Amino acid sequence: MTIAEIQDEIVEEFSMFDDWMQRYEYMIELGKSLPLIDEKYKTDDNLIKGCQSKVWVHAELQGDKLIFTADSDAIITKGIIAILIRVFSNQKPQDIIEADTDFIDKIGLKEHLSPTRANGLVSMIKQLKLYAVAYQTQLN
């Protein structure tokens, strides 16, 4: 699936819930099911700055696609990265770089996060894209 198709799918899933409590429950479930990052990658280098809870992200290239793994010490944050990983992982670096992230507005994620979390979300997307840029340079 393309990044756009995955985003549409997520928007549809979130639209099934009536209120934000249910959406949070769903995000928590996603967080719990997130494939964990290898412990050896939970280093300060992989820590995303700007998140008040801790977030580690690791990226590696498999073939021509970028695979992301991540973890957080807070479960709702983990749910948020789980969504981001679903969108961006297993995609070509160039596609990640060019991807829109309008699904975040569509599901109302940003407005339903505290400002610190919303900043964290922006930092996370920025970080994923930075990885993509780095690996794209490598591929070239």
Next chain:
Amino acid sequence: MIDAAYNIETIRKDFPILSREVNGKPLVYFDNAATSQTPQQVIDVIVDYYQRYNANIHRGVHTLSQEATDAYEEARIKIQRHFNIAKPHEVIFTSGTTHAINLVANGFSSFLKKGDEVLVSAMEHHSNIVPWQMLCDRTGAVLKVIPMNLEGELIMEEYHKLLSEKVKLVFCNHVSNALGTVNPIKEIIDAAHRAGAAVLVDGAQAAPHIKADMQALDADFYTVSAHKMCGPTGVGMLYGKKEWLQKLPPYQGGGEMIAEVTFEKTTYADLPHKFEAGTPNVCGGIAFGAALDYMNSIGFGAIAAYEHELLQYATEKLLEIEGLKIYGTAKEKTSVISFNIEGVHPYDIGTILDKLGIAVRTGHHCAQPIMDFYQIPGTVRASFSFYNTKQEIDGLVEGVKRAKTMLL
């Protein structure tokens, strides 16, 4: 038991914000240690100021300026009386506690030399650590820490041991923002004085709950923020003993702080104007006075008794939740409960509670050394005020239970 005259429903009506909704639920405001809400009586004073007599003070000959000056100076007298301060000029208006501490820390640069020591309690927030670290960097003085135990109480034996003749200054909060501990401040002050050290007490968290008597306490400096006690943000008090305030150099130049200025030399104004450079927060100062009037109309005895009952009730109810741990279990506490649930990040609990309309603080509460001490990333902090109710606490307990079920 709570005094029968304490009418919580009447009190709640004074706070318009308490009737609003958050996320479709009635607001439950339990972040009072960060800032308290403002009663209509204080809001009216603010509105009246801007509608009727907004003017710069101490310099105008016109009526508005005179009225504003009178009201501002009257507020100073209210603060003086409230804290039983000997002279009105020992009350310095500041923008708040942080400003007050920085004012003193800056002034102390000229009194400290290399090898002098300053003592800080282990339960300070950053505003009462960083300015002193900066002072130590400037002067070569050494910062030492008064340790605390797991209950969140200062280990007084260690404090007494630390007090040598090298110690020039001790700074400690009266009440801890993160733990609610009420420190044995009189003992701390007296021992420091015997050792020849001055004491600054950060009273920001104490002032909303305890009516401190400056002459009885005998602290050299005491700081207060108005917004934590029903007043507006951006205004506070530095109390300083006259002898100290006279010795300390001015902090900022300009405005009312001068006596005479020539390009060769400037002489400084008398207290308190020496420390009140520029145009002060006139409306804020007046409203601070109104906030004290409001709280005194309820009575600090009644407030303390009611809040103690809330604290006990909430502590009992929250501890019924399995896996919940309270940080800060000192014998003497104000109405602050800092807690975590085993295996759950405090942010997650705070986020779920917010969705239920319940405002708590999560994180390190600007007191990272305390979190390091307990080796936790932060806590959920519920801090109660005299306008909160047991029903609201029941809502918190239910919310925490719901969050726990969702998160674990």
